[in-house]
Amino acid sequence: MAEIEVPGPEPEWETAPSYQGGKRNPAFQQSMWEFAASSFQLVAGLRPPLEALSARLRLTVERGWEDLGYVDVAMFRIEQVDFALSRLEGAVVPHTFVWVSRSADDVDAALDILLRALGIDREALAFRGSIEAGFEEFDGSSG
Template structure:
């Protein structure tokens, strides 16, 4: 499913908590899929009319759970706030934030 849906999402952030814990908090099912870099675990869902996906690349260098938002969502920051509120976590749970156009900022102050 992720192979088909991935083109509809854009990466906006990384979260410190593991995918399994976040999925359990939202009562989501995690599915195994594949992408160019290998196996990926993904949970896709909707909150307040915003489509999200959480993913974790198996064996990935970055331990973060990746946060994806629908490309049709105009305000990624507002969407991220909705997600963090639903999860009951704050900005301190982020490892990075940004997008492909503006770049990603790590929360240790460096950029990617």
């Protein structure tokens, strides 16, 4: 059987995962996180780093990218609720973002499930809310 040769990229094509002003490359690549993120809603930020949170649950952290740069993400399920924890590389705010599946009926209950599994309480929250309703920031003090 003859070997089929695949030609290399055209010289004017941009890399597939980058912005393509002229859309000269016929492929536009998304990271696994960019694709999966559409199934999740951002609901909170946690003060502890992603490494400590993922170590607690023995999660594997995967690296992807989004419009703002590289992102480290762990996606998992607890009590039939889908979660993701993410951290954007070089972010001004170093919080770990908490994402919950858009199909979750009660986001507050889901957040409680996560915090309980992580062995932390709401004092670990840096902010809480949604993109649609806005976010409430917490200073970390109790009371």
